[in-house]
Amino acid sequence: MPNPKGKPENLEPIKSDREKPLPEKLSFRVTKEMKEEVQQQDNPPEFCREAIQEKLDRNKGKSST
Template structure:
């Protein structure tokens, strides 16, 4: 019978393709339309991280 709590791999914090581990959380409000469009992406969390990082990078260049 499978473990109802999942596997040990599921209990580890999220891993990212980059160097830093994903340890922090940010909560923000968006419109219903924005939420629907984000949820249609292949990987919604990574999509949001990339969008935020792009904006941060642009602000550094100024």
């Protein structure tokens, strides 16, 4: 009889080589065209993280001057 919880190795947390862990989730609505363009990227989640971080950094620069 198969294990109802799946394979034991699937229950282990994903290991990452990042400096900071990514424990939080964020979701938001986009147009169909935006979604399609993002999904065409090599690594869509990392693309979104980098785009958001760039904008946050730019806004920090504007507010500190």
